[in-house]
Amino acid sequence: MIIRLTVNGEPRHAEVAGWESLLWVLRERLGLTGTKGACEQGECGSCSVVLDGDVVCSCLVMAADADGAQVTTIEGLGTPDRLHPLQEAFVAEGAVQCGYCTPGLVVAAAHLLETNPSPTSGEVKEALSGNLCRCTGYGAILRALAAVEEGR
Amino acid sequence: MSVETRRRVRGGIGESVLRPDGIPKVCGTFEYLEDLHADGMLWAATRRADVARGRILRLDVDGALAMPGVYDVITFADIPGRPYQGQIVPDQPVLCDGEIRHWGEAIAVVAADDPETARLAAEAILVDIEELKPITDVEQALEAGEVYRHFPVRRGDPEARGEVAVEGFYEVGTQDQAPLGTEAGLAIPDGAGGVDLWGPSQWTHVDHEQLVACLGLTPDRLRVHISGLGGAFGSREDLTLQTHIALLALRTRRPVKQHYDRTDSFAAHVKRHAARMWYRHEADRDGNLVRVEARMILDGGAYQMTSQAVIANAATFAVGPYRCPNTFVDAYVVRTNHPPAGAMRGFGTNQACFAAESQMDRLAAALGMDPLDLRLRNALAPGDPLATTGQVITEPLPTAEVIRSVAALPLPDDEPGDDPLRLPGGTGLTTPPDRVVRGVGYAVGIKNLAFSEGFDDYAEARVTLTADGAEIHTAAIEVGQGMVTVLIQIARTVLGIENVTVVFDDTSRIGSAGSSSASRQTQMAGGAVQRAAAAAREAALRLAGGDELDDDGVWRDGRLVMTLAELAERGPISEWVRFRHPETEEPDEHGQGRLHADFSVAAHRAVVDVDPELGLVRVVRIDIAQDVGRVLNPVQLRGQIEGGIAQGMGWAIMEELVFRDDGTVANPTFTDYLLPTILDMPPVEAVLIEEPGTWGPFGAKGMAELPTVSVTPAVVAAIRDATGKALSRVPVRPEDIVFG
Amino acid sequence: MPRACVPALLPCGTTTATLGSVPVEYVRPKALDEALEALAAFEDPTPLAGGTDLMVEVNLAHRRPTAVVSLRDVDELTRWDEHWIGAGVTFARMEQAPDTALAELSRTVGSPQIRAAATLGGNLGTASPAGDSLPFLAAADAHIVLRSVTGSRRLRWDEFLTGPKQTARRPDELIVGVELAPRPERQAFAKVGVRQAMVISAVSCCVLRDPSGETRVALGSVGPTVLRAPRAEEVASHAARLTSSDLDEFQRRVTEEVRPITDHRATADYRRHAAGVIARRALERCLR
Numbered sequence A: 001m002i003i004r005l006t007v008n009g010e011p012r013h014a015e016v017a018g019w020e021s022l023l024w025v026l027r028e029r030l031g032l033t034g035t036k037g038a039c040e041q042g043e044c045g046s047c048s049v050v051l052d053g054d055v056v057c058s059c060l061v062m063a064a065d066a067d068g069a070q071v072t073t074i075e076g077l078g079t080p081d082r083l084h085p086l087q088e089a090f091v092a093e094g095a096v097q098c099g100y101c102t103p104g105l106v107v108a109a110a111h112l113l114e115t116n117p118s119p120t121s122g123e124v125k126e127a128l129s130g131n132l133c134r135c136t137g138y139g140a141i142l143r144a145l146a147a148v149e150e151g152r
Numbered sequence B: 001m002s003v004e005t006r007r008r009v010r011g012g013i014g015e016s017v018l019r020p021d022g023i024p025k026v027c028g029t030f031e032y033l034e035d036l037h038a039d040g041m042l043w044a045a046t047r048r049a050d051v052a053r054g055r056i057l058r059l060d061v062d063g064a065l066a067m068p069g070v071y072d073v074i075t076f077a078d079i080p081g082r083p084y085q086g087q088i089v090p091d092q093p094v095l096c097d098g099e100i101r102h103w104g105e106a107i108a109v110v111a112a113d114d115p116e117t118a119r120l121a122a123e124a125i126l127v128d129i130e131e132l133k134p135i136t137d138v139e140q141a142l143e144a145g146e147v148y149r150h151f152p153v154r155r156g157d158p159e160a161r162g163e164v165a166v167e168g169f170y171e172v173g174t175q176d177q178a179p180l181g182t183e184a185g186l187a188i189p190d191g192a193g194g195v196d197l198w199g200p201s202q203w204t205h206v207d208h209e210q211l212v213a214c215l216g217l218t219p220d221r222l223r224v225h226i227s228g229l230g231g232a233f234g235s236r237e238d239l240t241l242q243t244h245i246a247l248l249a250l251r252t253r254r255p256v257k258q259h260y261d262r263t264d265s266f267a268a269h270v271k272r273h274a275a276r277m278w279y280r281h282e283a284d285r286d287g288n289l290v291r292v293e294a295r296m297i298l299d300g301g302a303y304q305m306t307s308q309a310v311i312a313n314a315a316t317f318a319v320g321p322y323r324c325p326n327t328f329v330d331a332y333v334v335r336t337n338h339p340p341a342g343a344m345r346g347f348g349t350n351q352a353c354f355a356a357e358s359q360m361d362r363l364a365a366a367l368g369m370d371p372l373d374l375r376l377r378n379a380l381a382p383g384d385p386l387a388t389t390g391q392v393i394t395e396p397l398p399t400a401e402v403i404r405s406v407a408a409l410p411l412p413d414d415e416p417g418d419d420p421l422r423l424p425g426g427t428g429l430t431t432p433p434d435r436v437v438r439g440v441g442y443a444v445g446i447k448n449l450a451f452s453e454g455f456d457d458y459a460e461a462r463v464t465l466t467a468d469g470a471e472i473h474t475a476a477i478e479v480g481q482g483m484v485t486v487l488i489q490i491a492r493t494v495l496g497i498e499n500v501t502v503v504f505d506d507t508s509r510i511g512s513a514g515s516s517s518a519s520r521q522t523q524m525a526g527g528a529v530q531r532a533a534a535a536a537r538e539a540a541l542r543l544a545g546g547d548e549l550d551d552d553g554v555w556r557d558g559r560l561v562m563t564l565a566e567l568a569e570r571g572p573i574s575e576w577v578r579f580r581h582p583e584t585e586e587p588d589e590h591g592q593g594r595l596h597a598d599f600s601v602a603a604h605r606a607v608v609d610v611d612p613e614l615g616l617v618r619v620v621r622i623d624i625a626q627d628v629g630r631v632l633n634p635v636q637l638r639g640q641i642e643g644g645i646a647q648g649m650g651w652a653i654m655e656e657l658v659f660r661d662d663g664t665v666a667n668p669t670f671t672d673y674l675l676p677t678i679l680d681m682p683p684v685e686a687v688l689i690e691e692p693g694t695w696g697p698f699g700a701k702g703m704a705e706l707p708t709v710s711v712t713p714a715v716v717a718a719i720r721d722a723t724g725k726a727l728s729r730v731p732v733r734p735e736d737i738v739f740g
Numbered sequence C: 001m002p003r004a005c006v007p008a009l010l011p012c013g014t015t016t017a018t019l020g021s022v023p024v025e026y027v028r029p030k031a032l033d034e035a036l037e038a039l040a041a042f043e044d045p046t047p048l049a050g051g052t053d054l055m056v057e058v059n060l061a062h063r064r065p066t067a068v069v070s071l072r073d074v075d076e077l078t079r080w081d082e083h084w085i086g087a088g089v090t091f092a093r094m095e096q097a098p099d100t101a102l103a104e105l106s107r108t109v110g111s112p113q114i115r116a117a118a119t120l121g122g123n124l125g126t127a128s129p130a131g132d133s134l135p136f137l138a139a140a141d142a143h144i145v146l147r148s149v150t151g152s153r154r155l156r157w158d159e160f161l162t163g164p165k166q167t168a169r170r171p172d173e174l175i176v177g178v179e180l181a182p183r184p185e186r187q188a189f190a191k192v193g194v195r196q197a198m199v200i201s202a203v204s205c206c207v208l209r210d211p212s213g214e215t216r217v218a219l220g221s222v223g224p225t226v227l228r229a230p231r232a233e234e235v236a237s238h239a240a241r242l243t244s245s246d247l248d249e250f251q252r253r254v255t256e257e258v259r260p261i262t263d264h265r266a267t268a269d270y271r272r273h274a275a276g277v278i279a280r281r282a283l284e285r286c287l288r
Helices: A023-028 A085-092 A103-114 A121-127 A138-151 B022-027 B115-124 B138-144 B204-215 B244-251 B264-267 B307-316 B349-367 B370-376 B401-410 B483-495 B525-545 B564-570 B633-651 B711-723 B734-739 C032-040 C054-059 C100-107 C112-117 C122-127 C132-139 C229-239 C246-256 C269-287
Strands: A004-005 A010-014 A049-052 A054-059 A070-072 B042-048 B054-060 B070-074 B104-112 B126-131 B146-155 B164-170 B183-190 B193-196 B222-225 B256-259 B275-283 B288-299 B327-337 B436-447 B459-464 B469-474 B500-504 B553-556 B559-563 B572-580 B599-613 B616-628 B684-689 C025-026 C047-050 C067-070 C085-086 C143-148 C151-156 C160-162 C174-179 C186-192 C201-208 C217-218
Touching: A004 B264, A004 C160, A023 A049, A049 A103, A054 C112, A085 A103, A085 A138, A103 A138, A103 B022, A103 B401, A121 A138, A138 C032, B042 B115, B042 B244, B042 B264, B042 B370, B054 B104, B070 B115, B070 B244, B104 B115, B104 B164, B104 B244, B115 C122, B138 B275, B138 B327, B146 B307, B193 B244, B204 B222, B204 B244, B204 B500, B222 C151, B244 B256, B244 C100, B264 C160, B275 B349, B288 B307, B288 B349, B307 B327, B307 B349, B327 B436, B349 B370, B349 B436, B349 B711, B370 B401, B401 B436, B401 B599, B401 B616, B401 B684, B401 C143, B436 B711, B459 B483, B459 B525, B459 B564, B469 B483, B469 B525, B483 B525, B483 C025, B525 B553, B525 B559, B525 B564, B525 B572, B553 B564, B559 B564, B599 B711, B599 C025, B616 B633, B633 B684, C025 C160, C032 C047, C032 C067, C032 C143, C032 C174, C085 C122, C085 C201, C100 C132, C100 C186, C100 C201, C122 C132, C122 C174, C132 C186, C132 C201, C132 C217, C217 C269, C246 C269
Parallel strands: A004 A070, B042 B256, B193 B222, B288 B327, B469 B500, B616 B684, C025 C067, C047 C067
Antiparallel strands: A004 A010, A049 A054, A049 A070, B042 B104, B054 B126, B070 B104, B146 B327, B164 B275, B183 B193, B183 B256, B275 B288, B436 B599, B459 B469, B459 B572, B553 B559, B599 B616, C085 C174, C143 C151, C143 C174, C186 C201, C201 C217
């Protein structure tokens, strides 16, 4: 079947087979490989995207269910020439090592700051508790968010 | 070597230079292995064993091959060259050789039009298995003589005894590196009988050596390329899918891609060795160690991988960073029917550190001494022999200083409040604040730097001056650790040129840089780059008759005499270096000798809140003092420390690959193999001790493993402090605290 | 990073792969009646409500549905009031629930990403012994309402949950929601896991207590389905004020009444012990 959806503000369509995931469609059918998959079961958050206003694990969204939806991926947040403030802060604070968790984390963190501009430390941690990072120990990620909040 | 320019170049050593791959990574444009794509490529899927041991009675791939969209299926019989792989001893069948030796062993691999067709075809392969009784117990394996290596240490007087003795049994569970990026790869046939391979690697040259043997290719027919990796931590040191996809690409003459799912990943890559250890420490009344005896058995799993090197580390660091004149160790690594164990951050030192540091606390209690005083009294220092091998420490080794520094940091004085996020059990609301007990624990770790035991350990690098800057050519692998940034910083500082880029060469273009492991690349690849850059600078100055080099070109007496573009035209200047670290030697039959090139030490302090009635733990804070030689990039160094601590803490309280009695793995997914989340990770304060080493660039020492090593025993010591329980096993499970 | 030799990215919009040749029907009805008709029309329909359980099974190849009935657009399923929670209400919404225990348990479900998608109906449909909503529904003596084209059924929670991952739902039936009778305000939920977030319960518990003292306690992950502990309820219900020996007895009876097993998440002995501890502590919270 063909699904039509808005990805990062642009209308897109894709031929999808039955129960394949939104993650698969983004990466393999729409060429948006910025979104990563690392566990296939919603336990790592690497595949986080914003779907109709909510951060979700795109590996657990049946692509057909995203027909008609608005999707924001990491590619929609900023580009190398025009970084989102969080992207800039992630680089500056060393919140990126292998970087595999980074797109999902940046998407989740950006959504948090949009919906809650001055989160407490507990709110930040709870909001990002579904995004596993194996490299950084999270310290630099928290410093990156703090830097963005301070910079506002 | 201290070639530094007079004019200070921007972004040299000591600065928190931003990593060059940072922006692509935050934008999602960085290309990881799983993002690679080639026109007309096929997808591979692997059929694996679901038992720990068995004999294959029948293997029929015809049904799978007949499925529409399936191009090829390979099994053991199809391996054209040496059908076994392994970087030390090639004993691992590329595909199961008829006897299944561990859960998850690869039996056959399918290439098909798309991943789902490949997966369905892999499921359609008929495999009849006669189950055999697996060996799952290390003592049983030892009795049966299934020993990969026995490492004995016999040092000092066997009759020497101390006045105070403590004994203990310790056990550690299997840890997985669990890098976020699972294994992926792409193999592209070159149309002339050869193949280009992108695969998950920490050392492309050692992969190349094994792959050409298994594929039956001449070395020039295979080029192993470097691509983006989603972490490694040891898991990419041994081959996984590389041989399979390269062979499928050669056979189908189509590009072949594979991307493991998490369960494949758990099945395919090596793990940190589980271990059982017995220790006896003896000291005099004043707390001077007199004698240490240890017997340790590490579970090597079904194939050897790097077990032989791991056991040498476990044995030689059996005592930790302490003096002891009489040391007797029997360290074994044995074959079982568990998935193979191999390299993981710390590489054998972690297991020994947990047991030895637990013993030091026990000994301090028996002596009625403060555990830190006991450690300080015995702290290893330059001029002392290592307790195990007798190797005299000739480099800086600030053991006492790391202990004093971490102890001097202020302790948190917060009380657990009502916020569940700050209580054991978290939002599970298990634990009221008045049921929380706080504990504090310390541990000290020591780790060798670079390869040991006489291995010819070198790194090659080439530095080429271009029309607008300089290029570093290397096969050293960036796994996420930030080596790429440090190499640039070193080259900038030496050359005086700011515009430096790193080109990761495939195996046909440059020689080996060794593995991105063993805390070695800052010193090894960095050492090679430092020397190649110095040679390039000398050559440029000589050629142009100048006294200074920068991004404009060569200067003499403050005047530009030749631009880089002119230099490049006249040159080209390109300097190649093969760099080796100080020589090491193999142990004698008593485990004695100069086995290691260098050492580093660190001390951790952990603060935990425990709910003893439920056995739940929240780690409140972890501090560290570490010997780093010289800080080359403060932000990256802090990232290695915090990340290493997270992994060692994870092993202490939640991370374990659990084996059932039948040898199969109970939890090969992220639902049940638990990694610390952002809510589990405490704040970290780090004290960096800078006593420059003698052979690393600008005095830097490798530092990426130690943060993982002694944090595990520190966390367990803190839980013991809070609960009074003996806790001789990691990870510490709630039931260990409740019933222990 | 190297660019030379790296193959080009897939051009946007290109389809290079299909997921096998199994035909999969997917329908997305706009109304409940249409959804029920779809369920009746397919031979082996799979309702999809959030997908956080179903897609795990699909991704791990444990399940390959042939006909999917998506409930995403069925607004009737998201109705929620004092006596009714629609099957399509997400855990993210229920984090704000007026029922204390429901809000508490919702906060522990998976991660924020999971809670944004996962629904009460999905949690019931999966019927895992560790399902986080189930102790609350059991303690509240909830009724699960099932509908099909032929009619509707109203089953008490213990009639609906028939075993581990087994329910009384027929393939043509849909869980449309949960009926809740009036219940006490004093409620507490607790869940034990070894990680501070994103963890499947080793044992979970919900206690409801009304002003007269009547107490209900339900426990998860300690039996084939969520279970109540009637003998413990009895001792806790006998008085409006409980002594510490009542609490000791309550805790003891809970540990006797649970039926845990040992698996890789916890031993049976630990589960038994922890069930008593968290049940007592949850009751103590209700007494405050």
